[in-house]
Amino acid sequence: MKKALLIAGTLALATAATSVNAFEKRVSVGAIAGTTGFGGDLSWRFHENLALSARYTDGLDFDTDFEEDDVDYDAEFGLKASSFKVDYFPFGGRFFISAGAMLPNIDANVTGTPRNGSSFELNGVNYSAAEIGSVVGKATVADGTQPYVGWGWRSSHTEGFGFFSEFGVVATNVDVALRTTNGFENLDPSLNDDMRAEEASLKDDIDKLPVFPVALIGISYTF
Template sequence: MTATGMIATLCLLGTTQAYAQDNRMTLGAVAGTTGAGADLAWRFSERLGVSARYTGGLDWSTDYSTDDVNYDGDVNLAASKLTLDYYPFTSGFFLSAGLMLPDIDADVVGRPRNSTYQFNGQEYPADALGTLHGTVTLADGVQPYAGLGWRQSHRSGFGVFAEVGVIPTDPDVSLRTSEGFENGDNPLSAQLRREIRQEEQRLEDEANEWPVYPVAVVGVSYTF
């Protein structure tokens, strides 16, 4: 083989190896504050890649009380995301930005703390209203996402995965009574409808004290 041929061969091998190092797929199993699921990443260069993730199945029960009502809630969480990842040091550390589709809400049931409901000084008998039922949505629809983490995508084999980030919240509260008293045509029903809307607004204002939801996941991964 001539010197020119050897140089050409070495260049081809170097290009092939660089391509292999910069064109890796990483599959991970993760769990965290949005549930458990899978993370798939394609690192197409030393410093850039894209990733997609879905997590869900995280449910728990909680309670919350206002001055007049005790609420019990069943919280459901799920989220999917698509991001562009930047590896500033060409290692496993990355910065991530993109979009997340969260589904974070709770089905709530409210009961009076005493024998009557009291909204803005007006009392309503509990046996006439029954219980308050509703949905509290913390984040829903497409939201911007920013985070940072570690993914073993710079070399083949098994590794660890970790990522933390945030998404903005957009609280929404919807309440109704189990007896439908607020649906009547009498003046007291109309007043109750206004009181319920004000209760929804109070709950939304309190939820707005948390303008972002923390996203944190850990897991294991394999890079091909």
């Protein structure tokens, strides 16, 4: 009886060891498109439940406009980002949860024009467009190293072609810097104060959400 139990235990341990060792480490390379642009993706699944992944995206530009007081602002956005993260596959299959760091560069060149065509209203004060020129500047939504979390689906545990997708959020750090084309704010302290107040007002308008949504789809090959 003891001998039978010993044999059964040995077989169970051997089966468990075989199951643990059955997973093969795999590398996936892919092309992606999403809310931060177009680019490439690399993933190393070194464990049934864990993988390391990195990506870079660029090349997505779009224009938008918004109003602040009596000034119409045109914003030309450019988006690019790189990231490095750990993917956790809780069930050992396709679904994963992701956490890591992203280096986004999401900003816009901003140009303001007066709605009435002749004067700007900055911080409640009217300034002649003929005197100060145009209001231009830069609005930053996110840059530097920011935390990222997300989730998605990827067939990185099996060899061959496959589609993958991911959804997540990256923290923002909104900033706005404005100037006039004639540079009169450097000579007029009151205009300079009103420009800084206009920056703060625009920042509050942009900074409604503390995160930027990240959504992407891609195709990959797993070796």
